[in-house]
Amino acid sequence: MKKLILPFILIFVVIISACSNNSADKKASTSSKDDQPKTFTYQSETGPVEVPSHPKRVILLSGFTGNVISLGVNVVGVDVWSKNNPTFKKELKDVAEVSDENLEKIIELKPDLIIGLSNIKNIDKLKEIAPTVTYTWGKLDYLAQHVEIGKLLSKEKEAQAWVDDFKQRAEKAGDEIRAKIGQDATVSVFESYDKQLYVFGNNWARGTEILYQAMKLKMPEKVKEMALKDGYYTLSTEVLPQYAGDYVILSQYADADISFKKTDTYKSIPAVKNNHVYEMLGNGASFSDPVTLDKQLAFFKKSFLGN
Template identity: 55%
Template sequence: MKKWLLPMFMMVALVLAACGNSDKGEENIDKGAGKDSSAETITYESETGPVEVPADPKRVVVLSSFVGNLLQLGVNVVGVDSWAAKNPNFQDDIKNAEVVENTDIEKILELEPDLIIGLSGIENADKLAEIAPTVLFTYGKFDYLQQFIEIGKVVNKEKEATEWVKDFEVRAAEVGKKIKEKIGEDATVTVAESYNKQLYLYGENWGRGTEILYQAMGLKMPEKVKEVALEPGYFAISQEVFADYAGDYVIFSTFMDQDNAFTEAAWFKDLEAVKNGQLFEVNGNVFYFNDAKTLDYQLDFFEEKFLQ
């Protein structure tokens, strides 16, 4: 029940009760989930305007690809999307988290979050905001490193996020320099993925390690891949023409729950990168994202594979 609907004498009683017991949380619209009138808050300037969020969030629901950013900052996550739930690198940190979607209003309410983070344009954004402070981001509005800093701002850990970014940029540049020295300045790298019997090529900002390879390290993308995938971010092709897009090196994502029998097919084995031992197969569930935790994993992987 909205406070402005209460009779005046009840309003007075509520105010007196609040003064006499400052640790009691302010009641939420339905059941008091995630809101505490005594908790310290900060204001985050979101895309849609200022949002008052907890200064030290304890129960965060993440409805997007940002889970690894929260985990990197040591923030407790109680709700995650299905893709994050499948990431082996996240398992220890989210073992007690529930898998939810933006349509699971009742389920999210039961988690009693004090903060919700997701992507803009999602259904039920207004209902989510009634449960807890909700911050939504447009994918691609910030580059992958600034996005982490923005997440840091939301959870009052901007300093930690900024320090990590500076350190990561140095580490990635150093590894990139060593890789270029080994494979040559003109060597090309293709990032591809097999999913649901379809092959995809990726540009420079669509996860799968693309941000590190092309942006942080400055490795070269094959011209044919650049023509079709750079602007849209990804491009679907048939297996039969993959050889035309494969660079000197190939980062190839596959998923354990998919049919990957094609790796035994003649067209696959005939790829120059395969013949030269320069196709590096990766777990798609691990490489899918571009959050800070995943970036650390990807950087270690590239250092090991390219420089072995």
């Protein structure tokens, strides 16, 4: 009888031991999840800010919308420029429009992180609603800015991976374009907005970062002289030929005054005569985020290369 009981006792001990180990593993797993930091200290340009490690409800008050969207982070409120940007129409369909002056609306949206430019209003009040991080436009270049936002959102690896891939794709396209149009061919970027005409330098969106920085296409000397330092320069129709390169990118808003296109001055520009003017929608062109940049890169490849 004792010989029969002993095996049963051993089996029972083994079962109890296994259950104890499983229980310990579950506790360890649960403890590991609980131990994950819910916040961390982000070193912003204005000082340290305690922010959520994985924000769930982000509000964007001035740009950077495409950066956040591309990293898969949920957005609950955006500025009017982002909301009206056709590039983000699908992604922002159910997202509220907000402003730095409509604090009540922002409170209603219960954000856990607010992002904006350094010139937004009511920063102190916004900080009382949720952790608020601001950036100075142009302090970082367009790619470094994306990586920095990646750090803020605990998505730095993903942001850097996109940057590395984009640089490679844009550089390759640039090599192909220069091979086709000539190494010394120049490109100008104009914009028609309201009743004004502008020409842009190499870091003022409208695809300028891609054309001049990534693709290394050349800028007319007159544009270098007047627009490179400040980023843009206001023009009159009469002087357009002085700033026009061999190729022209024309960003124009739907409601802009485009009467200049009917003038003899405009029609006399070699790029116009040679059908080297490539028009793109102005609405949305003033952004420099991954969503916008990918679309602009595709536009330039099709315009210059036909693919």
